[in-house]
Amino acid sequence: MSHNESQIKDEFFQDVEKYPYKTVSHALQIILRTLIQNYGIDGETDQLVDMHKFGVYEPIAVKMQSIKTAFETTVLLLRIDDIVPYAKKASMLAE
Known part of the structure; x- marks a missing residue:
C-alpha cells in the first residue's frame, strides 16, 4: 500500500x-x-x-482456530462493555 x-x-x-x-x-x-x-x-x-x-508440527487448523477465538473473544468483550453501563443505569432507575 x-x-x-x-x-x-x-x-x-x-x-x-x-x-x-x-x-x-x-x-x-x-x-x-x-x-x-x-x-x-x-x-x-x-x-x-x-x-x-x-518432530513438532502445528496444523494450520490450530492456528486458524486461535485467530477465530481471538476475534470472538474481542467481540464478546466489546458487547459486555456495551451491556454493563446499561445494566447499571437500569438498576439505578429501579431504585
Whole structure:
C-alpha cells in the first residue's frame, strides 16, 4: 500500500471509527508476539530447538482456530462493555 493510499484511508476514518480497527490490530500483534516468544522452546530443557528436527508440527487448523477465538473473544468483550453501563443505569432507575 502506498503512502498516499494510507493517508487517504486515515482521512476517511474519523477518530472514533479508528478504535475498533486499532484494537483488532493490537490484539493480533499480541497473538503474534506470544507465538514468536513461545516458538521453538523445548519445555523440558528450556532450550531453543528446531521444531522440524524435534518432530513438532502445528496444523494450520490450530492456528486458524486461535485467530477465530481471538476475534470472538474481542467481540464478546466489546458487547459486555456495551451491556454493563446499561445494566447499571437500569438498576439505578429501579431504585
